[in-house]
Structures are given as structure tokens and as C-alpha cells.
Amino acid sequence: MPCEWSYSVVVTEACLTFDNLTLGYNSHPAVHHMSGVVRKGSLVAVVGGNGSGKSTLMKGIVGLLRPMSGRCSIAPGTRFAYLPQLSELDRSFPARVLDLVSLGLWPKRGLLGRHSVEDRRAVLKALMAVGLEGFEKRSIDTLSGGQMQRALFARVLVQDADLILLDEPFNAVDARTLSDLIGVIKHWQGQSRTVMVVVHDLDLVREHFSEALLLARRPVAWGEARQTLSAENLLRARQFGEAWDENAPWCGQSGPHSHEAAHGHDIIAAQARGGL
Incomplete structure (x- = not known):
């Protein structure tokens, strides 16, 4: 709260x-x-x-x-959705990109709630929006700093805050990632x-x-x-x-x-x- x-x-x-x-x-x-x-x-x-x-x-x-x-x-x-500094996040936890982004559904479904077909579509759409289509099964500890930030933005997209x-x-993101993330923020503003x-x-x-x-x-x-x-x-x-x-x-x-x-x-x- x-x-x-x-x-x-x-x-x-x-x-x-x-x-x-x-x-x-x-x-x-x-x-x-x-x-x-x-x-x-x-x-x-x-x-x-x-x-x-x-x-x-x-x-x-x-x-x-x-x-x-x-x-x-x-x-x-x-x-509301809150994304802390990347340095505050534990990336050693064994999780896939799909799992990380799906956490954005918790406010709607709860910790143990079942995900619907629409939920999965929303997750895949968010991954596509941040340029991570095809990364669903990648472990988060293999991502670069920019890729991790994209995944976290996808989680925020799913939260629909x-x-x-x-x-x-x-x-710690490259110029292309910076431009893409700015684009997502401008989309939210719109x-x-x-x-x-x-x-x-x-x-x-x-x-x-x-x-x-x-x-x-x-x-x-x-x-x-x-x-x-x-x-x-x-x-x-x-x-x-x-x-x-x-x-x-x-x-x-x-x-x-x-x-x-x-x-x-x-x-x-x-x-x-x-x-x-």
C-alpha cells in the first residue's frame, strides 16, 4: 500500500x-x-x-x-507499478523471462491464480513491445543489462497501471535500448x-x-x-x-x-x- x-x-x-x-x-x-x-x-x-x-x-x-x-x-x-533500480534486484533466482514478465499479472490474478489464454497473450504482446519476442524461455541470469531492463518494462506493461x-x-543500457524504452514511456504518456x-x-x-x-x-x-x-x-x-x-x-x-x-x-x- x-x-x-x-x-x-x-x-x-x-x-x-x-x-x-x-x-x-x-x-x-x-x-x-x-x-x-x-x-x-x-x-x-x-x-x-x-x-x-x-x-x-x-x-x-x-x-x-x-x-x-x-x-x-x-x-x-x-x-500503480514500481520499478526499482536494477542493482536492487536479485537476478540469481532461477526464473525465465516469461516468469518474470508474468509477475505483472499478480495484482489481477493473485499469487496462486491461474493464467488465462488472454493473460498469456498479454505477456507475449508486452515482450514484443519491448523487443524481446523469442526470449520467453531464456533464464534471466543470462540477460544483459539492457535486455533485463526491457523485460522489466514488459512486466510493467502487463501490470496495466x-x-x-x-x-x-x-x-547501463545501450543507445538503442534507451531509445526503445523512451518510446514505451511516450506510449504510456499517450x-x-x-x-x-x-x-x-x-x-x-x-x-x-x-x-x-x-x-x-x-x-x-x-x-x-x-x-x-x-x-x-x-x-x-x-x-x-x-x-x-x-x-x-x-x-x-x-x-x-x-x-x-x-x-x-x-x-x-x-x-x-x-x-x-
Whole structure:
């Protein structure tokens, strides 16, 4: 279950809402005072230096980290899919590509549910969409980094999620794989799915992403990608990172840089409890 196990009804067509969210590990905040709205159908790049809180934010959204304060809310009924960094996945488990991609059916069929003919067709269609037709019986430990990432994208395709969260999906992939994966992401965008992607390559963000969130343990800027990645904002992010004190006390005041301020959102939230 994501975030705080509760939901909010927010501004029209909001998929995801951050309300003064702070996340961290062992009482040490890693993301401070995150406020704002991710609209349904948005394609958002999450950028920042090493240790800026990008992966922490993704884990907070899907519920792997509970908020230290504030909250993160997903619109009621939203189905989500999360793809962590490739380095966090155990590829030594004896499984075929077909098995890995079929895991995307779990939200629909359950762990022990039987797969229908339509399910198998969906899996094969997803493999074809990512360029892995004919790889069904290959063991995942024989795949290259790019092939493994393609297989994981196929699993996300099978999940048929409304909100898709990808943590550094372009690491260790070749140029052709990168282009193909960008194509899949653009396809999701064309279907009005909401996609958030942790990305290191700023030129890639400027070329392919309409929106960017720049983090330096707190939001530095959030909005149109090229404006967000201005020289001034990148300098501020670097300065925030250099000035960070791991031993500083946990601050309790909201920072000045929020998506609400940047976009003038007037968030009217009414809590609605439920589950995905």
C-alpha cells in the first residue's frame, strides 16, 4: 500500500499529492517538506545529484518508507507499478523471462491464480513491445543489462497501471535500448498514464520530458523541464547539496520551494480512506 495508507481528494485530475512530506532513515530526514501535485497523465523526470533524495521519494510514494511527517496521497482507485533500480534486484533466482514478465499479472490474478489464454497473450504482446519476442524461455541470469531492463518494462506493461514509477531505468543500457524504452514511456504518456522517472541525464530530460522535479533533499524547482533545469536552479541545487549537514537537527518549518508556490495550486484535500 502506498504512502500513509490513506488518500485525498485534491485538485481536479490530481494523481498524487505531497503535503509537507518528510522522509528519511533512522530519524535522519532525506527528503524535506515536499508539497505539490502530480497531475494525471503527467510525465515527470525526478532529477538531482547523488544523495538528493530521488530514490527515497519513490520508495515513500509506494509505501516502502513511512513519512516522518506530512503525507503522500494517491488518488482513490489508482493502480500503480514500481520499478526499482536494477542493482536492487536479485537476478540469481532461477526464473525465465516469461516468469518474470508474468509477475505483472499478480495484482489481477493473485499469487496462486491461474493464467488465462488472454493473460498469456498479454505477456507475449508486452515482450514484443519491448523487443524481446523469442526470449520467453531464456533464464534471466543470462540477460544483459539492457535486455533485463526491457523485460522489466514488459512486466510493467502487463501490470496495466495508472501510475508508473521508474527509478533510474536508463542506467547501463545501450543507445538503442534507451531509445526503445523512451518510446514505451511516450506510449504510456499517450495513454494518459502518469509516469515519474528518476533520471541522471539532464539533456535527456530536456529533450523528452515535459516536466521535471529538481531535488536537493528538498524541492529546489518543479515545473516545465527546461525552466526547472535552468543554470540558476542547478546552481542552487548544488549549493544546497554542498551545505547539507547530516547532523543538523530535524527542522520543523516548511521550506520555501514547493510545487504549490511554483504553480499556484490551491490544494483542497478531503481525506478518503481505502485501498488500491
